[in-house]
Amino acid sequence: MKIHNRRLAGLAAVALAASMALTACGSDSDGGEGASGDGGGTYTFIPKNLGNPYFDTSNAGGEKAIGEFGGEYEQVGPATGDDPAGQVTYINTATQQGRSALIVSANDPDALCDAIGEAMDADIPVVTYDADTNPDCRDIFVSQADAAGIAQAQVDLIADQIGDSGEIAFLSAAANATNQNEWIDLMTAEFEANHPDITVVDTVYGDDDDQKSFDATAALLQTHPDLAGIISPTTVGIAAAARYLSTSDAKGEVKLTGLGTPNQMREYVEDGTVDAFALWNPADLGYLAAYTANALATGEIEGEGDSFTAGDLGDYTVGADNVVLLGDPFVFDADNIGDFDF
């Protein structure tokens, strides 16, 4: 019964898709001047949730890209960020509407696969961005950053801020956080290899808890009176550390950088506690995801090894596991932080 229904739905979707595609061909003759071909088409962004400033920013980037290649932009999604079932509904609807491509930030690596599979069966390319599904159930994942790039950006920032010499410490999330540990290992190796005058004296953990990170920062300053800088590769940690530093004697003396979001850090960049910090630019991420979806929809790319041009961002090549990497993290400082709201 269930299979029967699903098959029916699939058929209906295919039929709809076909008719929509035909009408789209008819109406959208004046495509954009985008570098990636004919353009046109209808693109649906399904973020983890609506009303989330981060996705508002990234989807605005997507809308801009779609405007450039003359497509039609739509954004739908659940109200909360832990609702894969809600996303499934929107994916099914978009499939039935026969959109040109779906751009999804997955709330769950597995739960969306059936729905995404149906869309792909109906020849609708599915691009994931920000949060991936299992690699075998989508076409392409547009990744915001890779570990090496993230590590390098933070090392460069702190080395620049402390004059390439002195003691630094890490304020991490949890001791068992895989990505944090990977970044910290990469950064430590980079310091040893290319920054001989910088010594890593400590790694402390704030468990991504405001209060604990705050207290851990205080303890770091007590324990290491000669500390020159702190790297906190976690958004909670860097905000808590900045809050502590901004009200302590060490403000401006001890440099702080890491990964943070502009809204969290604005206050501390403006009051001089923090010079600069890194994160990817979500607007660029959405922009690239839209161009990737367009390149898939127009058949310009199919998978690993293919190249395309993503508007202002330049040329990209699809990498292993069908991943497109956005590039190096974006550095936020006093000059540009006012341009962001997420």
Added chain:
Amino acid sequence: MSAATPSRDGSSLGAAVGALLKSREVAVAVVLVLLIAATTLKSDAFLFSSTGWRDLLLTPSMLVLLAVGQTAVIITRNVDLSVGSTLGLTAYLTGRLFIDTSLPIILVVLAAVLMGAVLGLVNGVLVAWGRVPALVITLGTMYIYRGAFLTWAGSDRINAGDMPRAFRDLGTDSILGIPVLTIVAVVVLAAVGYYLHTARGGREFYAIGSDPDAAHLYGLRISRRIMAAFVLSGALAGLAGAVSAARFGTVSSSVGTGIEFEAVGAAVIGGVAIFGGSGTVWGAALGAFLLVTINRSLPVLGISDFWQQAVVGALIVGAITLDRVLVRRQEKKLVAARDDAGSSHAGPPTREPVVATTAPGSPGASAPGDTSSPTDPQEGTR
């Protein structure tokens, strides 16, 4: 326990025992001073830099508020596990009010306190009239309040820039070298401590916790007192929520997770008996001070993160063990005192003798006497 009563009737025997009883608060204070001294030897900035001095006083203020509320609840032989979630909700409310309205700071703080009180009232009503153990009720509301918070806040967070500078400055400002938030905590501590120590209502908290059945037989309005304890605990958690927002400058949906156990731990370390009827808010406040300061000084002393939790756990176990030892020693003393006085009653040395020394001393002469004497006889049988 019986320990709470005899010292307060002011008799000469009470004074002698009082010195012993106070040893819990004194013991915690001594440990605290030693800890601060050791840490300062290692890094003198811990005490002598202006930031170090401020942090020493400021950091415990939030937990002190929670521990005071928790103590009032525990004394009535209940427990409030929902304070962490209440704190989170009210911290978020504080931030939201600053974003969505232009209410003055004082009204926003009052709103947080009021919301905390309402959440506490829900606990109180369920516990007092539902006749369900507080452990279960507040475990339930802990999840319910946290769930409501998650639904309300979602992935949203309140950032420092969302709150007025004057409010955030409250989190760090000092008056005559004492941080504002510490002053707030001390004022609350003094008010609640005074009420519990002297007021009739406050003494009834102890009576109810010592023996609810006896308190009921005696005609105390148990439900009302228990509700009052939960409302107080909720309101202080609400105040702590506003304090948290001012101090940390950010509110995310994880704020206050797990802090309810720190509050219970602080009370226990400070000598508040977990089965009610005994303990002071002073002790609980010192316990909170000690807990927070341990967490701050162990890293300075070079003890790794991983050991800090174990140290706190050992402290709680140690505190309870010390409790038993002290109570037993005191019982022996009281028995000896009774035997010296030539009292009869050659039965086994239970805690009954406590009553014999208390009840005649102040039959209804003072608030402590009049509530504790009728309830104590039951206590030896517990």
